[in-house]
Amino acid sequence: MLFHEIYGGYFNVAAEVIKEACNNTLSNKRLHEIIRAKAFDESVLEIPAALKNDWSLLTFDMKTPIKHPPTMPLTLLQKRWMKAILGDPRIKLFGVTDEGLDDVEPLYETDTFYYFDRYSDGDPYNDEGYIDRFRMIIRAIKEKRNIRICYAGRHGNQYNDIYFPWYLEYSSKDDKFRLCATIGKNSYKINLGRIVSAELLEQPDAIQTPPKNCVHTLTAEIINERNALERVMLHFSHLKKETMRLDNDRYHVTIHYDKDDETEMLIRILSFGPTMRVISPGSFITLIRERLAKQRDCGLT
Numbered sequence: 001m002l003f004h005e006i007y008g009g010y011f012n013v014a015a016e017v018i019k020e021a022c023n024n025t026l027s028n029k030r031l032h033e034i035i036r037a038k039a040f041d042e043s044v045l046e047i048p049a050a051l052k053n054d055w056s057l058l059t060f061d062m063k064t065p066i067k068h069p070p071t072m073p074l075t076l077l078q079k080r081w082m083k084a085i086l087g088d089p090r091i092k093l094f095g096v097t098d099e100g101l102d103d104v105e106p107l108y109e110t111d112t113f114y115y116f117d118r119y120s121d122g123d124p125y126n127d128e129g130y131i132d133r134f135r136m137i138i139r140a141i142k143e144k145r146n147i148r149i150c151y152a153g154r155h156g157n158q159y160n161d162i163y164f165p166w167y168l169e170y171s172s173k174d175d176k177f178r179l180c181a182t183i184g185k186n187s188y189k190i191n192l193g194r195i196v197s198a199e200l201l202e203q204p205d206a207i208q209t210p211p212k213n214c215v216h217t218l219t220a221e222i223i224n225e226r227n228a229l230e231r232v233m234l235h236f237s238h239l240k241k242e243t244m245r246l247d248n249d250r251y252h253v254t255i256h257y258d259k260d261d262e263t264e265m266l267i268r269i270l271s272f273g274p275t276m277r278v279i280s281p282g283s284f285i286t287l288i289r290e291r292l293a294k295q296r297d298c299g300l301t
Contacts, residue, residue, distance in 0.1 A: 009038070009039055010039065010043075010047065010050075011072075012038055012072065013034060013035055013038045013039050013043070013047060014047075014051060014055065014057060014070075015069075015070045015072055016034050016038060017031060017034055017035075017051060017057075017058065018057060018058075018064050018066050018069065018070055019069040019070070020034070021058060021062060021063060021064035021066070022064060022066060022067075022068065022069045023069075024063075026058075026062045027062060028062065031048060031062070032044050032048075035047050035048070040230075040233045040237075042229065042233060042243045042245075042251075045245060076104075077107070079101060079104045080104055080105060080106060080107040081107050082098075082101060082104075083098055083101045083104045083105070083106040083107070084106040084107040084108050084109075086098040086101070086106075087106055087109065087110050088110060089110070089125035089126050090125050092125060092126070092131055093125065093131055093134045093135070095135070115175075118172065118173060118174075118175050119173065119174050119175060122174065122175030122176055122193075123175065123176045123177055123191075123192060123193040124193060130192065130193070133192065133195055133197075133198045134177070134192060136198050136200055137165055137168065137179055137192070137198065138168070139200065140165045140200055141165045141166065141167060141168070143203070144203055145200060145201060145202060145203050146162050146163065146164055146201040146202065146203070146204050147162070147163055147164075147165055147181075147198055147199065147200055147201060148160070148161070148162050148163075148198065148199040148201055149161065149162075149163055149179075149181075149190065149195055149197075149198050150195070150196045150197045150198075151190055151191075151194045151195045151196055152194045152196060153194070158196065161183060162183070162201065163179075163181035163182065163183055163188065163190075164181055164182050164183070164204055164208045165179055165180075165181045166180045166181060166182065166210060166211055167180050168180070168192075169189075169258075171261065171264060172264065173263065173264040173267060174264075176191055176192070176193055177191075177192040177193075178190065178191055178192065179192060179195075180211050180213075181211070182208060182209060182210070182211050184209070185209045187211035187212055187213075188211075189260065213258050213259075214258065214259035214260075215256050215257070215258065215259070216256070216257055216258075216259050216262065216281075216284075217254060217255070217256050217257075217281075218254070218255055218257070218265070218269075218278055218280065218281060218284050219252060219253070219254045219255075219278070219279045219280045220252070220253055220255070220269065220276050220277060220278045220279060221246075221250060221251070221252055221276070221277045221279055222250065222251045222252075222253055222275060222276055223249060223250055223274070223275045223276075223277075224249045224250070224251065224275075225249070225275050226275065228272060228275035228276065229243075229251055231272070232253060232272065232276060235268060235272075236255055236268075239255055239256060239257055240255075240256040241253055241254060241255045241256065242254045252279075262284075262287070266284070266287055266288065266291060269288075270288065270291065270292075
C-alpha cells in the first residue's frame with residue numbers, strides 16, 4: 001500500500017483510461033478491458049463509478065475534462081522502494097541490477113524483516129552455481145529444450161535423468177523454487193536447491209505431455225474490513241480465482257490451488273483472521289480446526 005495514495009494501482013488504471021479518453025478511443029467495453037488487465041477483476045465493480053462520480057475524471061459518454069494524457073514519473077519514494085527490492089538476493093537470479101539507482105538510498109535493508117512463518121533453510125540464492133543452474137532452467141523453459149538434471153533425493157540418493165521443463169514455482173513458506181518437469185507422461189517436482197548439476201540439451205523430437213497438477217478448490221467469505229478484499233486479491237494474485245459480491249461488505253471468493261501447497265494455503269488464510277472464513281470444502285475446515293487446536297495446546301493462541 002506504500003504508493004496507493006499517489007501512484008498506486010488504481011491511479012495507473014485511471015491514467016490509462018484517461019489516455020484513451022483523450023484520444024477519443026475509449027468505450028465502455030475498452031474501459032472494462034483496461035481495468036481487468038491492470039487491476040483486479042473485482043475492480044470493475046468500483047473503478048468505473050469512481051472515475052465518473054467520485055473523481056470526476058470521466059463523463060458518462062466516455063469523455064474526459066483532462067486536456068493532456070497523464071504521465072507517471074517515478075518519485076524519490078518509488079526509487080528508494082525499487083532500490084530496496086533490488087537488494088533481495090532472489091533478484092540476482094534474473095540478472096537485474098540497480099544501475100541508475102547508485103545515488104539512491106534503499107527504503108529498507110533486507111534484514112529489516114523477520115519472517116516467523118517461513119523455514120530458515122531456503123535456497124542458496126547467493127551461490128553462483130545455483131544462479132547458473134536457475135538461469136539455465138529458465139532458458140530451457142523459454143526455448144522448450146530438454147535438460148539433463150542430477151539432483152540429490154531426500155535420503156541422499158542421487159538421480160540423473162533427462163527432463164522436459166515446463167515452469168518454475170516458488171513457495172514463500174519454504175523460500176524455495178521448484179521445477180515442474182516431465183519424463184514422458186510422468187510429472188516431477190524438483191527442488192532447485194537439491195540440483196547438483198544441469199546440462200542444456202536440444203529440443204525433444206516428440207510433443208511433450210503437460211504435467212498433471214492435483215488442483216484443489218476452496219470457497220471463503222470475506223468481510224471487507226481493513227481493506228480485506230484488496231489484500232486477499234493481492235495475496236492470492238498468482239492463483240486462479242472467482243469472486244462474487246454478496247452485499248456492501250461481504251464477498252465470496254473461490255480459489256484454485258495445487259494440492260502440494262495446501263499447508264502454505266492454510267497458513268496464509270489463517271493470517272487474515274476473522275475477515276476471511278472458509279466455507280468449503282469440509283476437509284480444509286478440518287485442517288483449520290486442527291491447526292488452531294495445535295496452536296492453542298502450544299500456547300500460541
